[in-house]
Amino acid sequence: MPFKAIVVLGFVISSVFWYYRMPLWTYGVLFATALIDVVLYFVMGNVLHCYRCQAQYRGVPGLESHGGFDLETHEKHRQQKFRLAEAAQHRATENSATGK
Numbered sequence: 001m002p003f004k005a006i007v008v009l010g011f012v013i014s015s016v017f018w019y020y021r022m023p024l025w026t027y028g029v030l031f032a033t034a035l036i037d038v039v040l041y042f043v044m045g046n047v048l049h050c051y052r053c054q055a056q057y058r059g060v061p062g063l064e065s066h067g068g069f070d071l072e073t074h075e076k077h078r079q080q081k082f083r084l085a086e087a088a089q090h091r092a093t094e095n096s097a098t099g100k
Protein backbone atom coordinates (compact mmCIF):
# COMPACT_ATOMS: atom_id res chain seq x y z
CA MET A 1 0.00 0.00 0.00
CA PRO A 2 2.54 2.64 -1.04
CA PHE A 3 -0.24 5.14 -1.85
CA LYS A 4 -1.46 5.19 1.73
CA ALA A 5 2.13 5.44 2.96
CA ILE A 6 2.63 8.61 0.90
CA VAL A 7 -0.50 10.20 2.41
CA VAL A 8 0.48 9.20 5.96
CA LEU A 9 4.07 10.38 5.47
CA GLY A 10 2.86 13.74 4.13
CA PHE A 11 0.49 14.12 7.08
CA VAL A 12 3.20 13.30 9.66
CA ILE A 13 5.87 15.56 8.12
CA SER A 14 3.45 18.46 7.62
CA SER A 15 2.24 18.06 11.23
CA VAL A 16 5.82 18.48 12.45
CA PHE A 17 6.19 21.68 10.42
CA TRP A 18 2.81 22.86 11.71
CA TYR A 19 3.95 22.22 15.30
CA TYR A 20 7.00 24.42 14.75
CA ARG A 21 4.76 27.13 13.17
CA MET A 22 6.21 26.86 9.68
CA PRO A 23 3.04 27.14 7.53
CA LEU A 24 4.80 27.47 4.17
CA TRP A 25 6.68 24.20 4.72
CA THR A 26 3.47 22.61 6.02
CA TYR A 27 1.53 23.43 2.86
CA GLY A 28 4.59 22.71 0.71
CA VAL A 29 4.78 19.15 2.03
CA LEU A 30 1.04 18.64 1.62
CA PHE A 31 1.07 19.90 -1.98
CA ALA A 32 4.21 17.88 -2.78
CA THR A 33 2.63 14.65 -1.54
CA ALA A 34 -0.58 15.47 -3.41
CA LEU A 35 1.50 16.05 -6.57
CA ILE A 36 3.28 12.70 -6.11
CA ASP A 37 -0.14 11.07 -5.70
CA VAL A 38 -1.44 12.65 -8.93
CA VAL A 39 1.69 11.63 -10.87
CA LEU A 40 1.38 8.03 -9.62
CA TYR A 41 -2.32 8.02 -10.55
CA PHE A 42 -1.47 8.78 -14.18
CA VAL A 43 1.68 6.64 -14.37
CA MET A 44 0.33 3.46 -12.75
CA GLY A 45 -2.76 2.98 -14.94
CA ASN A 46 -5.75 0.78 -14.14
CA VAL A 47 -5.62 -2.41 -12.12
CA LEU A 48 -8.05 -5.33 -11.96
CA HIS A 49 -8.40 -6.42 -8.33
CA CYS A 50 -10.07 -9.72 -7.37
CA TYR A 51 -12.56 -9.25 -4.54
CA ARG A 52 -12.07 -12.79 -3.26
CA CYS A 53 -8.30 -13.47 -3.31
CA GLN A 54 -6.97 -9.88 -3.62
CA ALA A 55 -5.00 -10.77 -6.78
CA GLN A 56 -4.06 -7.74 -8.90
CA TYR A 57 -3.72 -7.71 -12.69
CA ARG A 58 -2.11 -4.87 -14.62
CA GLY A 59 -1.71 -4.45 -18.33
CA VAL A 60 -3.82 -7.46 -19.30
CA PRO A 61 -6.06 -7.31 -22.39
CA GLY A 62 -9.76 -6.66 -21.69
CA LEU A 63 -9.06 -4.76 -18.50
CA GLU A 64 -11.42 -1.95 -19.48
CA SER A 65 -14.38 -4.34 -19.99
CA HIS A 66 -14.67 -4.92 -16.23
CA GLY A 67 -16.75 -2.59 -14.11
CA GLY A 68 -15.36 -0.21 -11.56
CA PHE A 69 -14.76 -0.96 -7.90
CA ASP A 70 -17.98 -1.77 -6.02
CA LEU A 71 -17.76 -1.23 -2.27
CA GLU A 72 -20.84 -3.41 -1.59
CA THR A 73 -19.32 -6.40 -3.43
CA HIS A 74 -15.97 -5.82 -1.70
CA GLU A 75 -17.67 -5.73 1.71
CA LYS A 76 -19.67 -8.89 0.94
CA HIS A 77 -16.49 -10.87 0.18
CA ARG A 78 -14.62 -9.34 3.14
CA GLN A 79 -17.36 -10.31 5.61
CA GLN A 80 -17.69 -13.78 4.08
CA LYS A 81 -13.97 -14.35 4.67
CA PHE A 82 -14.40 -13.47 8.36
CA ARG A 83 -17.51 -15.67 8.75
CA LEU A 84 -15.73 -18.66 7.18
CA ALA A 85 -12.69 -18.18 9.45
CA GLU A 86 -14.96 -17.86 12.49
CA ALA A 87 -16.89 -21.03 11.53
CA ALA A 88 -13.63 -22.97 11.03
CA GLN A 89 -12.38 -21.83 14.44
CA HIS A 90 -15.73 -22.80 16.02
CA ARG A 91 -15.51 -26.29 14.44
CA ALA A 92 -11.92 -26.69 15.64
CA THR A 93 -12.95 -25.73 19.18
CA GLU A 94 -15.89 -28.20 19.13
CA ASN A 95 -13.67 -31.00 17.79
CA SER A 96 -11.03 -30.45 20.47
CA ALA A 97 -13.74 -30.40 23.17
CA THR A 98 -15.25 -33.69 22.00
CA GLY A 99 -11.86 -35.29 21.38
CA LYS A 100 -12.30 -35.76 17.58
Ligand SMILES: [Zn+2]
Pocket: 050, 051, 052, 053, 054, 055
Ligand atom coordinates in the same frame (compact mmCIF):
# COMPACT_ATOMS: atom_id res chain seq x y z
ZN1 LIG B 1 -9.32 -14.17 -7.08
